[in-house]
Amino acid sequence: MQDIRKPMGINWIGLGTIVRREVSRMMRVPIQAFIAPWISALLFIFIFGFVVGGRIATIGGVRYLEFVLPGILMMNVVNAAFLQSSSAIYFSRFIKFVEEILVSPLSYWEMIAGSLSVVVLRASITGVGILVMGLFFGAVHIQSFPLFLFWVVSVSAVFGLLGIIVGLWSKSFEQLNMPVVFFLTPLSMVGGVFNTVEMLPTWLRWLAWSNPFFYFINGIRGAMIGVDETPPGLGEGLTLLMLAILSVTVWRMYAKGYGLRE
Amino acid sequence: MLTPALKITNLRKVYRRGNVAVDDLSLTVEEGDFFGFLGPNGAGKSTTIHCITGIAEPTSGSIEIFGLDAVKNYREARRLVGLCTQEFNVDPFATGRQIVDWMGGYFGMRAAERKSRIDYLMERFELGPHEKKSFRELSGGLKRRVILARALVNDPKLLILDEPTAGVDVELRRILWRYLQEINGDGRTILLTSHYLEEVERLCRDIAIVNKGKIVRQGTKDEIAGAPGGLEEAYLAVTGAQAEHVAGQ
Numbered sequence: 382m383q384d385i386r387k388p389m390g391i392n393w394i395g396l397g398t399i400v401r402r403e404v405s406r407m408m409r410v411p412i413q414a415f416i417a418p419w420i421s422a423l424l425f426i427f428i429f430g431f432v433v434g435g436r437i438a439t440i441g442g443v444r445y446l447e448f449v450l451p452g453i454l455m456m457n458v459v460n461a462a463f464l465q466s467s468s469a470i471y472f473s474r475f476i477k478f479v480e481e482i483l484v485s486p487l488s489y490w491e492m493i494a495g496s497l498s499v500v501v502l503r504a505s506i507t508g509v510g511i512l513v514m515g516l517f518f519g520a521v522h523i524q525s526f527p528l529f530l531f532w533v534v535s536v537s538a539v540f541g542l543l544g545i546i547v548g549l550w551s552k553s554f555e556q557l558n559m560p561v562v563f564f565l566t567p568l569s570m571v572g573g574v575f576n577t578v579e580m581l582p583t584w585l586r587w588l589a590w591s592n593p594f595f596y597f598i599n600g601i602r603g604a605m606i607g608v609d610e611t612p613p614g615l616g617e618g619l620t621l622l623m624l625a626i627l628s629v630t631v632w633r634m635y636a637k638g639y640g641l642r643e
Numbered sequence: 644m645l646t647p648a649l650k651i652t653n654l655r656k657v658y659r660r661g662n663v664a665v666d667d668l669s670l671t672v673e674e675g676d677f678f679g680f681l682g683p684n685g686a687g688k689s690t691t692i693h694c695i696t697g698i699a700e701p702t703s704g705s706i707e708i709f710g711l712d713a714v715k716n717y718r719e720a721r722r723l724v725g726l727c728t729q730e731f732n733v734d735p736f737a738t739g740r741q742i743v744d745w746m747g748g749y750f751g752m753r754a755a756e757r758k759s760r761i762d763y764l765m766e767r768f769e770l771g772p773h774e775k776k777s778f779r780e781l782s783g784g785l786k787r788r789v790i791l792a793r794a795l796v797n798d799p800k801l802l803i804l805d806e807p808t809a810g811v812d813v814e815l816r817r818i819l820w821r822y823l824q825e826i827n828g829d830g831r832t833i834l835l836t837s838h839y840l841e842e843v844e845r846l847c848r849d850i851a852i853v854n855k856g857k858i859v860r861q862g863t864k865d866e867i868a869g870a871p872g873g874l875e876e877a878y879l880a881v882t883g884a885q886a887e888h889v890a891g892q
Contacts, residue, residue: 481745
């Protein structure tokens with residue numbers, strides 16, 4: 382007989398069910414989830430890497446195409462991660478099926494971990510697709526696979542958490558899209574995808590150093606082609622710090638029921 | 644003495660805009676009871692249910708489910724509860740079977756256990772031919788059956804039904820009544836809200852009537868419905884509703 386007072390351990394099946402449910406939702410919209418970012422990445426690779434890059438000798442000692450590929454990959458990882466978690470949480474609030482999770486014996490960490498697992502999965506599939514495209518252009522190098530994995534997983538988790546915050550905060554689809562339009566796209570574009578900090582005028586370099594996207598793009602570029610413009614460990618440290626702050630923030634929002642409970 | 648299935652003490656719920664939905668509500672439902680929770684629209688029934696199940700945060704007061712604090716020990720407490728919501732709060736693109744299966748998964752049920760339980764519920768609620776249709780393709784009655792099956796998937800010790808027969812046909816109502824009486828006979832505790840007074844009279848042993856967030860009458864069915872005029876008169880007397888209004892429902 383079930384001892385009702387026995388404290389529950391980790392609800393692995395519940396956590397796995399969140400993943401199953403979200404994967405099912407994601408697979409209903411494969412064009413939006415994967416095809417669109419892959420086409421966009423292909424165009425970036427072709428135009429900036431191949432057409433424009435063909436007229437640039439080398440940058441940081443490598444072909445321009447090899448230089449921009451990590452940045453293009455990271456931009457799409459960021460977008461995939463953010464869109465996955467923000468749309469999932471907002472849609473579930475909008476339709477109210479988030480209540481299924483609220484009435485279940487799931488801890489807040491399990492709810493968050495379930496969502497983030499799907500975020501990392503979607504971002505990784507997006508990234509792998511872009512790497513495959515890069516292979517056709519002979520532009521894929523991975524100098525440190527553990528570091529490459531660290532950047533893909535940690536950055537997707539950071540933007541997955543940010544997506545959850547925005548998904549909980551938004552009261553309309555308009556609000557849900559605001560961060561993409563005003564922050565994600567502009568900051569990723571000027572975050573060093575297409576240029577090194579050295580190529581910027583001296584007076585403008587502070588802009589790159591103060592842009593978190595710069596560290597993510599620079600980090601994955603270091604893992605892929607060894608071109609790293611920041612002191613060792615700085616980008617990794619900042620990313621882990623962001624991850625910790627955002628994790629605590631999201632946990633507190635869940636515990637308080639912000640955007641979830643009446 | 645047995646631990647009550649549900650014990651609510653001085654529950655108060657004030658929404659953000661200052662609307663007091665539940666005000667100092669206390670209620671005890673004994674294990675194995677079939678309890679009717681009545682009241683007009685906006686009386687605080689659904690809010691109370693939402694506080695019990697974690698959909699809403701109580702402002703003050705306490706809720707115990709089989710002796711477990713529904714806020715502090717929320718995971719252990721929720722494991723014992725099944726909720727049939729008034730609204731269709733599901734992913735409309737998912738199939739009926741998926742919806743029930745996911746709920747079983749959230750409750751930590753293993754795949755084989757879920758499969759046999761869902762097969763049983765699909766058959767019991769005659770959902771078999773429709774289980775692979777997306778929820779939005781189903782008729783109102785079939786949607787209600789899916790919501791019921793979802794509430795029952797974890798075989799809860801305390802089943803909370805928030806207007807489960809609103810807008811459903813006679814056939815489903817009878818299937819549901821039979822099933823509820825059966826599981827109540829097996830010892831399951833049931834809390835039922837309904838606007839159909841004859842349904843409450845037929846099924847429930849104890850009744851509480853809530854109005855403007857407060858319990859205004861509570862007792863056994865015989866105590867409340869036994870007086871001349873029956874449950875309807877008793878209900879009208881304490882809620883101040885018009886007879887035509889109730890009859891219309």
